[in-house]
Amino acid sequence: MESVLSVGIKGDTILIRAVGEMRAGNCFALNQHLVPYLEKKDSPPNIIIDLGACDYMDSTFIGFIISLEHKCRSAGCGGVTVLRPTERSRAVLRKLSALQRLRIDITSPPPDIPVFAIQADSRSFGLRQNVELMFEAHERLGELSEENRRQFRDLLDELRRVVEKK
DSSP: OOOEEEEEEETTEEEEEEEEEEOHHHHHHHHHHHHHHHHHOSSOOEEEEEEEEEEEEOHHHHHHHHHHHHHHHHHTOSEEEEESOOHHHHHHHHHTTOGGGSEEESSOOOOSOOOEEEOOOGGGGGSHHHHHHHHHHHHHHHHHOHHHHHHHHHHHHHHHHHHHHO
């Protein structure tokens, strides 16, 4: 199965559809499109992330979702809803203590919003903004549990070193 991350906007709702395997590069591409839109929007939107066809999520993608939820909560928006997560997705969210932080809707169909695919760029890993995104994603995961803090300690130290150097 091909991995595709798509996004669509209709009214005050943003639909993000994840198909296949979601990794850090997908977060970089989504962040590149989403942040400028959110910065220009007068009222904070509702964000729906459809994981109905997502087979795998790495820690950066999960941390990115947690970061989005945190930003939405801080801005007072409708929040982030994870829609139709597969059992495998729920298992990894549970393992990283993210389930209790997210609004999960297992049964509702996705809203009727046209989406367009976002292309991940493998050359984007060295960009400062993406290293910062990875740092924030793993920092948010570390806030969820002591187990996560231990698991990502070395990675966070390395990312901090890279950010401070750039």
